[in-house]
Amino acid sequence: MNIGYEAKRVFHNKTGLGNYSRDLVRILATYYPENHYFLYNPKKNKETLFNTNLDNVFEKLPSTPFHKKFYNLWRQKGIINDLKTDKIDVFHGLSGEIPTGLKNKNIKSVVTIHDLIFMRYPHLYSFFDRKIHFYKFKKSAKQTDLVIAISEQTKADIITYLKISADKIKVVYQGCQDVFKQNYSLEEKKEVALKYNLPQEFILNVGTIEERKNALTIVKAIKNIDTKLVLIGKQTDYSDKIKTYIKENNLEEKVIFLQGLSSKELAITYQLATVFVYPSIFEGFGIPIIEALFSKTPVITTNSGVFPEAGGPNSVYVNPDNVEDLKVQIEKLLGNESLRNEIASKGFEFVQKFNDEVIASEIMQCYKSLF
Template sequence: MKIGFDAKRVFHNTTGLGNYSRDLIRILAKFYPKSTYYLYNPKPKKVYRLELTQSMHEVLPNTKFWKKYSSLWRQTAVLKQIKSDGVDVFHGLSGEIPRGLTKNKIKSVVTIHDLIFMRYPKLYSFFDRKIHFKKFKYAAKNANKVIAISEQTKKDIITFFKIDPSKIEVVYQGCNNVFKEERSVIEKKEFLDKYKIPDTFLLNVGTIEERKNALSIVKAVKEIDIPLVIVGRKTKYYTQIENYIQKNNLENKIYFLEGLTLKELSTVYQLAEVFIYPSIFEGFGIPIIEALFSKTPVITSKEGVFPEAGGPNSLYVDPYNIKEMIEAIELLLKSKNKKEEMVNKGFDFVQQFNDEIIAKKIKAIYKEL
């Protein structure tokens, strides 16, 4: 079978959509190496996180004109190369598919991660909302199958795009194998020395933006005798956190890290006492999975998708209820037995997000088409 992928995020994105795209292609190539995987990339790659195997082929625009107008190539002209490669199924990995697939009898799948721009429009510009809506709705209507990364996302696709539920398949995300590898004592010490952070800390991972709600954790930590490490790219929202830290003299208690390698990120997960993720809304919440594989207990938000990712043995709080968050943190810091129970049961729960299970589900969808 020949499978084509919209690979823009594979080669140009280091966060959520890029990680999903790389991991999915990697595990399909691992478990089904006899298939051929065409990775349609609109411009020379900037991210080198996917090791190409013999069954993977990166495909760039094949003329000077389309190299110059690569964004347009990705939406339309790429179809000519998809046909030339004899692709059986094309998979849009981030809510988009090129136009003309159905007309040319090429089966298609699209993964939709979330519709946050619909639920929380104030977080997006007017034009971004319009563009996202147009692209996502077209893909959902015209793809032969829609993959939602959670039951929450499936509900949103049905609500906002009026898509037949039978057309939508829920297939959860996994995470990179680096988070399943135990880091050595030496590696952990080298990390602490390199970034000059304390041995004991709470952890939050994710872009530092309003929706992720890191300020609530900072407010909670103000009342608890333990530092906080926040890992993620800074946005304008960081200024609010910085102002609160300065106003409350927390400069020596809050640590910000950015640009970590995947190995370093897995190390900081394993070093953390507790992982806290009080996001307001996500399509899935991959950092929760990374934490559970790292055998770190999780505190996260009680509504939406989070219980799907965190399972029955994580702790759930109102993301804006600072008192509730403090109580959850203190429970884990004071009770070694509770913490160990959450770690062990959380690790058992997260096995359903292992590579082979996900690969089988995706391959079955391709075969059905």
């Protein structure tokens, strides 16, 4: 089978959507080497985010001078001629988009939709962005042969907001990068702890530091707890709000802001953490939870939405708006090592359902179901 991918984010996005795209191609090429995987990249990237060093993976760029210059037009429509030339059987839009004209060329299609946060929380997006996102997602979901949702929560939102039939949607969970599944030596851990001045015991939160992620609630919860919080992620205006609270309450010594860690350094930091706390208001899935579970670090997260899907039956769940609730659960875990170990062990068992082999098999079944 020849499988094509809308690969803009494979080559140009370092975080969530890029990681999903790269991991999916990697595991499919590994577990199903008999197929050929074509990555349609609109423009060359100076930075190497994905090495196409597998014999069955090929990077494809616009083939004409016009489309090299107007690469967005190529992504939307011009790509169709290249797909026919390459004899593509299935085209997979990895982040909510597919080009126009696939059905006319008898090319089967799949699109992954990660979340519809812009519909649930419109105030977090500009009017223009909301309209563009909705148009793209609605069009792709209607035109494609199969929609992949990354969670039951996202499936429900696709049905509600995009008015797509449940029969057309298949839930296939995300996994996480292999680097989070490795065991690291004491020496490697010491090196990272020293480099970033990490304390012996600390609470960890990972993700863009924005309002929806709700990190201020963690800061408030640890105000009177003898521990430290490490926040890893890109900072936004919301970070200033957190820093103002920290300054007003003399918490400068208790909160550490970090960003720019390599994937390996981040994975080691997960393993060094005492507890991972993720009181996000809403996510399409919540990859950091999976990363923490693979790292054998106990998780405290939100008690509604997608979070119980990602965290499993043994993680600790709280009301994300209730500071006292979070405080109590943090104190409970910090004060009970055997409970932390039990939660971490059972969480590690649960997270195996998000392993590469399982995800690869489910995605391949989606492709085969089209024929």
